[in-house]
Amino acid sequence: MALLDWLDERTGIRAATRLMLEEDVPGGARLRYVFGSVLVFLFMQQVVLGILLAFYYSPSATDAWASTAYLNDQVTYGWFLRGLHHHGSSAMVVVVVLHLLQVVFAGAYRKPREVNWWTGLVMGAIVLAFALTGYLLPWDQKGYWATQVATGIMGSVPGGEPLQQFVQGGPEYGNLTLTRFFALHVFVLPIALAGLLGVHLLLFRKHGVTPPDLPEAELQRKTQPFWPNQLFLDVLAMAVCAAVLVGLTVKTHGAELFAPADPASNFVARPEWYFLFLFQLLKYFQGPLQIVATVLLPGAAAVYLFALPFVDRAKSRAVRSRWAVLSGVGLLMAAVTALTAVAIVEDNNNESFQHGVEQAHAEATRARALAREGVPPVGGVAVFDNDPEQKTRNLFKEHCATCHTLEGKGSEEAPTLDGFTSREWLTALVRNPRDRRFYGATKHNTMEPLTTEQASDEELAAVAEYLVSLSGASAAASVDAAMVARGKELWDKKLECSSCHEVEAGKDSTGPTLAGRGSPAWVARIIRDSSQKDLYGDTAEMPKFADKLTQEQIEALAQFVATRKTP
Amino acid sequence: MSSGSGGEPDAGRRGVLKLGIGALGLGLAAVPAVPAIGYLLFPTGSKAGEGAFLPAGKRSAFAGAVPVRVDLYADKVDAWNKTPDVKLGSCWVLERDGALQAFSTVCPHLGCAVDFDAEAQKFKCPCHRSAFGLDGSVEAGPSPRPLDSLEVKEENGLVAIRLVRYRQGVAQKEPV
Numbered sequence: 099m100a101l102l103d104w105l106d107e108r109t110g111i112r113a114a115t116r117l118m119l120e121e122d123v124p125g126g127a128r129l130r131y132v133f134g135s136v137l138v139f140l141f142m143q144q145v146v147l148g149i150l151l152a153f154y155y156s157p158s159a160t161d162a163w164a165s166t167a168y169l170n171d172q173v174t175y176g177w178f179l180r181g182l183h184h185h186g187s188s189a190m191v192v193v194v195v196l197h198l199l200q201v202v203f204a205g206a207y208r209k210p211r212e213v214n215w216w217t218g219l220v221m222g223a224i225v226l227a228f229a230l231t232g233y234l235l236p237w238d239q240k241g242y243w244a245t246q247v248a249t250g251i252m253g254s255v256p257g258g259e260p261l262q263q264f265v266q267g268g269p270e271y272g273n274l275t276l277t278r279f280f281a282l283h284v285f286v287l288p289i290a291l292a293g294l295l296g297v298h299l300l301l302f303r304k305h306g307v308t309p310p311d312l313p314e315a316e317l318q319r320k321t322q323p324f325w326p327n328q329l330f331l332d333v334l335a336m337a338v339c340a341a342v343l344v345g346l347t348v349k350t351h352g353a354e355l356f357a358p359a360d361p362a363s364n365f366v367a368r369p370e371w372y373f374l375f376l377f378q379l380l381k382y383f384q385g386p387l388q389i390v391a392t393v394l395l396p397g398a399a400a401v402y403l404f405a406l407p408f409v410d411r412a413k414s415r416a417v418r419s420r421w422a423v424l425s426g427v428g429l430l431m432a433a434v435t436a437l438t439a440v441a442i443v444e445d446n447n448n449e450s451f452q453h454g455v456e457q458a459h460a461e462a463t464r465a466r467a468l469a470r471e472g473v474p475p476v477g478g479v480a481v482f483d484n485d486p487e488q489k490t491r492n493l494f495k496e497h498c499a500t501c502h503t504l505e506g507k508g509s510e511e512a513p514t515l516d517g518f519t520s521r522e523w524l525t526a527l528v529r530n531p532r533d534r535r536f537y538g539a540t541k542h543n544t545m546e547p548l549t550t551e552q553a554s555d556e557e558l559a560a561v562a563e564y565l566v567s568l569s570g571a572s573a574a575a576s577v578d579a580a581m582v583a584r585g586k587e588l589w590d591k592k593l594e595c596s597s598c599h600e601v602e603a604g605k606d607s608t609g610p611t612l613a614g615r616g617s618p619a620w621v622a623r624i625i626r627d628s629s630q631k632d633l634y635g636d637t638a639e640m641p642k643f644a645d646k647l648t649q650e651q652i653e654a655l656a657q658f659v660a661t662r663k664t665p
Numbered sequence: 666m667s668s669g670s671g672g673e674p675d676a677g678r679r680g681v682l683k684l685g686i687g688a689l690g691l692g693l694a695a696v697p698a699v700p701a702i703g704y705l706l707f708p709t710g711s712k713a714g715e716g717a718f719l720p721a722g723k724r725s726a727f728a729g730a731v732p733v734r735v736d737l738y739a740d741k742v743d744a745w746n747k748t749p750d751v752k753l754g755s756c757w758v759l760e761r762d763g764a765l766q767a768f769s770t771v772c773p774h775l776g777c778a779v780d781f782d783a784e785a786q787k788f789k790c791p792c793h794r795s796a797f798g799l800d801g802s803v804e805a806g807p808s809p810r811p812l813d814s815l816e817v818k819e820e821n822g823l824v825a826i827r828l829v830r831y832r833q834g835v836a837q838k839e840p841v
């Protein structure tokens with residue numbers, strides 16, 4: 099106590115505490131007064147959680163997703179803190195609405211509390227702005243696309259384009275969009291909200307709670323002190339709210355994180371649930387009428403709420419005398435609820451939407467698993483480069499596509515690899531080996547075309563079948579045995595292919611051996627060194643990759659090339 | 666009780682002091698505020714640029730009237746980052762009367778990515794149900810204009826497409 103006395107003498111802390119806690123609640127403590135306190139609690143919790151998230155989050159287009167995935171999936175309790183922050187924002191929206199309804203019901207917006215009502219409305223709008231700006235920060239598909247729609251709306255109203263550009267930091271989404279949203283979300287909005295909250299609380303203390311509509315004497319008789327009677331109820335409500343949030347966070351294992359934002363992808367964009375009513379409204383007003391849904395109706399609702407103290411001409415606060423105002427606000431709430439419900443039902447019945455959601459979840463799981471290996475610094479989408487197949491694709495692009503084509507992309511300096519294990523490829527080659535699609539651009543353009551006089555199309559098909567049968571165990575399963583026998587006979591007896599090509603493994607010849615042709619092992623040998631005697635020999639031009647790529651890389655490439663299906 | 670305004674001899678001097686406080690205060694506020702305006706407006710009003718022709722693959726890949734979705738890659742500078750060879754966007758390409766036609770996948774309504782529904786032979790937007798015919802025309806939904814067609818160039822059997830983004834939500838097609 100001596101310490102407290104010492105401190106009190108220098109700071110007046112006792113008087114300050116008394117000033118804060120000592121207040122009469124006319125008519126007694128009530129459960130329906132708790133919402134404001136719960137909001138203060140939620141806001142403070144959001145601030146603490148937000149600061150914690152900022153310890154790991156990095157606001158740039160290249161890092162945002164990767165750092166969020168790291169925070170969420172690798173940092174101890176990261177998922178929990180992020181989840182709590184995410185669900186906390188939903189909780190704030192819910193409690194804001196409850197608070198607003200309580201104020202309307204009690205008539206607390208009336209004289210002399212108009213300014214407090216307005217600061218409250220502005221704070222409500224700030225809570226929504228928090229939600230909107232926070233949604234984009236993970237830079238995942240959902241946040242990216244949903245926010246695109248929001249800024250798109252901004253840009254589509256007359257004169258809104260400069261505003262859209264200002265918010266986005268330019269004509270397109272990118273680094274500057276993120277840094278802006280980040281600055282708004284973590285500095286501008288919290289400071290604005292805290293300032294307004296200060297005013298709101300001061301005004302609240304000035305006017306006190308709005309007591310129930312009872313005779314003065316009864317109010318006096320039932321008066322209780324704020325501390326501890328009302329505060330106990332407040333803290334109880336906070337605890338219930340926190341318990342719900344923790345439960346929700348554990349149950350959902352935190353907040354969703356979708357795959358990294360990909361501007362060139364499709365995504366089934368939906369806003370957060372509390373904006374669904376606006377989203378739904380948008381569907382009813384099309385073309386030039388769109389502005390009705392985006393500006394006029396929401397604007398009218400906002401004006402109505404702001405004007406409520408003037409709209410309400412009733413003599414007393416009694417509920418009976420204010421039925422017009424109460425039903426106005428009730429109607430608004432009903433409309434919002436109905437629109438939200440319709441939006442949910444429509445999406446539930448929309449198969450392609452459901453399919454899209456499933457796909458999005460699968461992609462998210464894949465991306466997050468790959469992110470555990472580290473995300474390349476070029477940006478979130480580069481996480482897919484960790485995928486073994488993508489790694490191989492990138493290898494192909496880097497080392498092979500300068501000469502070969504695959505999946506329609508690449509050069510024509512060397513034979514196309516699209517379908518090169520197929521019958522179609524083989525027959526086309528034999529008929530026209532000097533086409534650019536085959537060996538036309540290479541030194542190995544010495545093979546003579548096989549004319550239809552030398553072998554009919556039907557005979558050639560049999561030979562191709564025979565060659566496919568040579569390519570290895572997996573190919574042998576799919577061939578037509580009769581055709582193979584026919585092809586072999588033609589090969590042995592009629593055609594002159596064997597003067598250049600061997601069909602037995604290990605024998606050298608001027609043309610590449612056809613034993614195992616197109617199998618991963620055969621392709622791997624070509625990649626290592628195509629100038630071996632039984633392969634392309636002197637006519638080989640392809641670089642030897644034996645010491646440029648690792649054994650695994652070569653095998654992966656060979657496997658990749660040999661197993662591509664004909665496009 | 667020495668302070669007072671009105672007729673006191675000091676009144677004139679105090680008036681000047683008050684004016685001084687106001688003027689100096691405004692000046693102090695202006696030091697960060699004035700540059701802040703330009704600073705915050707910084708890239709606004711800049712255009713995304715003409716958009717260059719980007720390689721979209723071989724002509725032979727687009728035979729037939731079934732739209733093919735192609736991703737377009739190029740180097741990208743995003744503020745301070747330059748990333749080589751990234752996906753900048755994509756488009757739907759199809760053959761109509763022997764010529765290639767490309768549509769941006771960005772929905773002219775509010776920018777979601779448009780899908781192709783093979784069954785209905787329509788482009789469909791998953792967001793607000795806009796649907797477009799194979800020629801890009803609006804057949805349903807809130808889109809204020811047809812799909813944005815992109816310029817296509819063919820050279821030596823290779824196709825290149827000029828990727829441009831257009832303003833969303835307005836009836837006329839203006840690049841952003």
Ligand code: FES
Binds near residue numbers: 774776791795807808
């Ligand atoms: S964004 Fe395509 S219909 Fe709205």
